[in-house]
Amino acid sequence: MTRRPLPDERRPANDGPKAAARNRAALIAAAREIYAEHGLDTPLSAIARRAHVGQGVLYRHFPDRAALALAVLEENVGQIEQAAAADGTDLAGVLGVLTWHQTESTAFVGILHADWTGSRSATPAYALTLSQRVERALRGHLPHGHRLAAQPDDLMIAVGMVSGAVTGPTREQRERRALAAWRLLGVEVGPVRPFEG
Known part of the structure; x- marks a missing residue:
């Protein structure tokens, strides 16, 4: 009843x-x-x-699982693009947002750490597209003569290297390792935080 x-x-x-x-x-x-x-x-x-x-x-x-993972990744990339498009943002600021996403999202680290120079046939198209969008956002702030502009692949190789260093059980530990990796590459990174536009 x-x-x-x-x-x-x-x-x-x-x-x-x-x-x-x-x-x-x-x-x-x-x-x-x-x-x-x-x-x-x-x-x-x-x-x-x-x-x-x-x-x-x-x-x-x-x-399905892929649709949810893609939504998370899309949000990661969208925030990096928004940071890159914001007035007054420099490379260090965009790298701070990128680094925050690297420490927060293992799925995001996966697309940034992939080897895009090899055979791309096994790479999901969406992952390649997202990685290319991140590269465009960063490259737009890369000053002429910057150490990450020496060779065409240097920028994303550096991003992949930092992504590989982002390990640890806590966000703080992952952030510390990411910042250490950028420092070892001689690259300045701004405050590590999400983009709040």
Whole structure:
């Protein structure tokens, strides 16, 4: 037997599109955290629990694991592009945002650490596209004669080298290792933080 609400009882408001956008953002944030802690093979149910939504909500936004990982990666790259496009941003500032994403997202590290100089046939097209977008964002701030501009591949080789150094159980440890790698490459990095435009 179903219970009918009494006249003075109120139903929770349905936020409609606002709730959908909020749920999507919560799922991406939860996925970023879970991926950093446990890797890309984490059960999607753990991500839904962390975002405080049901699995049905997760699947409405992201039909499979790849779609969710791609959304996280797209957000990483989008923030780097926004930082690069912001007035007054220099290479060090964009590298600070890049480094923050490197310390926060193991999936992002994976696309930056890939060897794009070899055979690209096994590289997923979306990963190659995202990596190229990061390179364009950084290259737009690379001063003429900068050490990372000596050879065409130097910039992304350096990014891949730093990505390879981003290891450790805590974000702080990963950040410390990333900054040490940039320092060893002789490259100045601005404050390590997400882009807040």
